[in-house]
Amino acid sequence: MKITRITIYQVDMPLTEPYCLSGGRLKFEKLDSTFVRIDTDEGISGWGEGCPWGHTYLPAHGPGIRAGIETLAPALIGQDPRSLEHVNRVMDVQLPGHPYVKAPIDMACWDILGKASNLPLWQLMGGEEAAPVLVNSSISTGTPEEMLTLIDRAAQNGYTVHSAKVGGTDIGLDIDRIEAISEGLPKGHKVTFDVNRAWQPAVAVEVLNSVKARDWVEQPCETLDQCAHVAARVSNPIMLDECLHTFGDHLQAWKHGACEGVKVKPNRVGGLTKARQIRDFGVSVGWQMHVEDVGGSALADTAAIHLAASTPEANRLASWLCHYHLDVDPVPGQGARNVRGVAVPPSLPGLGVTPEEGALGDAVAVFGG
Structure with a gap:
């Protein structure tokens, strides 16, 4: 099994009400989420999501995920997504640090592994x-x-x-x-x-x-x-x-x-x-x-x-x-x-969550065939 395509979606997700933490020092009203779909040559697809809590909470921000995946994508096309540790080593070589960039890719690979083995992630x-x-x-x-x-x-x-x-x-x-x-x-x-x-x-x-x-x-x-x-x-x-x-x-x-x-x-x-x-x-x-x-x-x-x-x-x-x-x-x-x-986590194969067609809007980037 090989990764053939990586598709990226960006979704703005407003909070129902402003949220304060750290004694009110940090305030948040909207999150910037990146959804990732990985397709394979065997017709199995997996989904992942990376969503920092704003850009002041941790050294992470929404646009950084999408820029980082653009850097990683050429090295990931052609890899077997079921080889989780290998995929992580490839990402760490291509882009040291930036763990929040790699998380949605890794999540999507787990989703594929679960679907390929017909087992839930838990x-x-x-x-x-x-x-x-x-x-x-x-x-x-x-x-x-x-x-x-x-x-x-x-x-x-x-x-x-x-x-x-x-x-x-x-x-x-x-x-x-x-x-x-x-x-x-x-x-x-x-x-x-x-x-x-x-x-x-x-x-x-x-x-x-x-x-x-x-x-x-x-x-x-x-x-x-x-x-x-x-x-x-x-x-x-x-x-x-x-x-x-x-x-x-x-x-x-x-x-x-x-x-x-x-x-x-x-x-x-x-x-x-x-x-x-x-x-x-x-x-x-x-x-x-x-x-x-x-x-x-x-x-x-x-x-x-x-x-x-x-x-x-x-x-x-x-x-x-x-x-x-x-x-x-x-x-x-x-x-x-x-x-x-x-x-309770789903008992469907893989992650057990699949965004519906069109629910995320148009893709902002596609890598691979």
């Missing part, structure tokens, strides 16, 4: 069943009262796990947010306080040693070294996210004892192949993990849910679904959806 990734995965709500920064209102609204839709965005310039207000939310959670619910790297180490130590709450705290500072400094001085379990881009970063986090858990995001680390490698390492060292993507439609969300469902339950926390924040749905009715707080 099974190819080691899962015993299409396990239900808890869905994590995402609570935008606001006053304690506003954030508790959003949590109550999420609870009415079945969510029992929440990610509350904190990390403002007002230390007292952050302390109030954390205490109010931790105390005001519905019975049996859990919360992670996501700082999105907004605090300096001294602020993180001050805030977390001032609160009674002992819930998870995510990415308190910008760098791995700063987060490790904080982790050694507080009692809250630390979750790392934005400072982890490669397997080597995850290895260093473990060596430094910088966290008790990590976010595993295929688009951030280069695709499902590398995300699975990181997931397996996390299982081996006893981490707990949120497996989810950076952004995107139900297509990208579903790919991450396949990986999450194949993760041992003891190591699996909840997964966030970006598509519930979007005002458009390019794959209506398909894929992993929130049903009373859980999402």
Whole structure:
């Protein structure tokens, strides 16, 4: 089997309402998503999606994906998409770094492998069943009262796990947010306080040693070294996210004892192949993990849910679904959806999500025959 054609689509996806994180420092209103279709000489096609969360959240942006694929495409035409590690090595030689560019290509290759083997991705990734995965709500920064209102609204839709965005310039207000939310959670619910790297180490130590709450705290500072400094001085379990881009970063986090858990995001680390490698390492060292993507439609969300469902339950926390924040749905009715707080991956061969003809508009680029 050989790759014969790579087709690229660009889709603007407005959010249903503006979204703020990092204490309101970062604000988002629209996402720029790239959909990739890979065709083969055996008539099997696969789909992938790459969608950065804006261009200020991580070193990634929508136009960069499309420019990067233009660079990679000549080396990918003629390769066997089922040889996942080989395809990734080819991409890494042709374009060092830029993992977010490679993620939709890798996803589409996984989709082809699943269809060729007549197996769903969750099974190819080691899962015993299409396990239900808890869905994590995402609570935008606001006053304690506003954030508790959003949590109550999420609870009415079945969510029992929440990610509350904190990390403002007002230390007292952050302390109030954390205490109010931790105390005001519905019975049996859990919360992670996501700082999105907004605090300096001294602020993180001050805030977390001032609160009674002992819930998870995510990415308190910008760098791995700063987060490790904080982790050694507080009692809250630390979750790392934005400072982890490669397997080597995850290895260093473990060596430094910088966290008790990590976010595993295929688009951030280069695709499902590398995300699975990181997931397996996390299982081996006893981490707990949120497996989810950076952004995107139900297509990208579903790919991450396949990986999450194949993760041992003891190591699996909840997964966030970006598509519930979007005002458009390019794959209506398909894929992993929130049903009373859980999402289940499809058991169709491959990814189990196929955009309908014309749903993505006209192609912006075609490479190959």
